[in-house]
Amino acid sequence: MASMMRWHPFRGLARMQREMDRLFEELLGRPLVRWESEEGVRFPAVDVTETDKELVVKAELPGVDKDKIDIEVLPDALTIKAERSQEREEKEVTRHYRECVWGRLERSIPLPVEVIADQAKASHRDGVLEIRLPKSERARALTPRKVRIE
16 A cells, blocks of 8 residues: 655745745855755745945844854844744654744855945844945935936
8 A cells, every 4th residue: 555645736846946045145155045954945034125324134033042043244244044943843842833933044145235234233023134335435325316407
């Protein structure tokens, strides 16, 4: 009698994503996104916004302690590394779903403008990491200016 194998509809997509990550890593020399666990690769949401003076990056890191977050800033890139510990397994519990993400995260974000890396500031509140990156003078000079029509 043949044994039945459980079908996972996204297993093929996860494999394809790993291959795409590997391709981009080879092309760019650094990984783009990587959150790996036993369940596969997951992607935290990130917003990058720009004002006249700074870039603001917000990353959703629910359940991650701020002491387990490492931030590296270069003039043209930002790397966030974090780790979320797995909950202790209870032996007398029947688990029906397991969708919560745990494991290591490493995400490198190419920045659209040059920033002053040593003036970056970060805060972490309610599962959201916010990083403020002041734009360099050169980047600020390149910021489009509105011209009034006379």
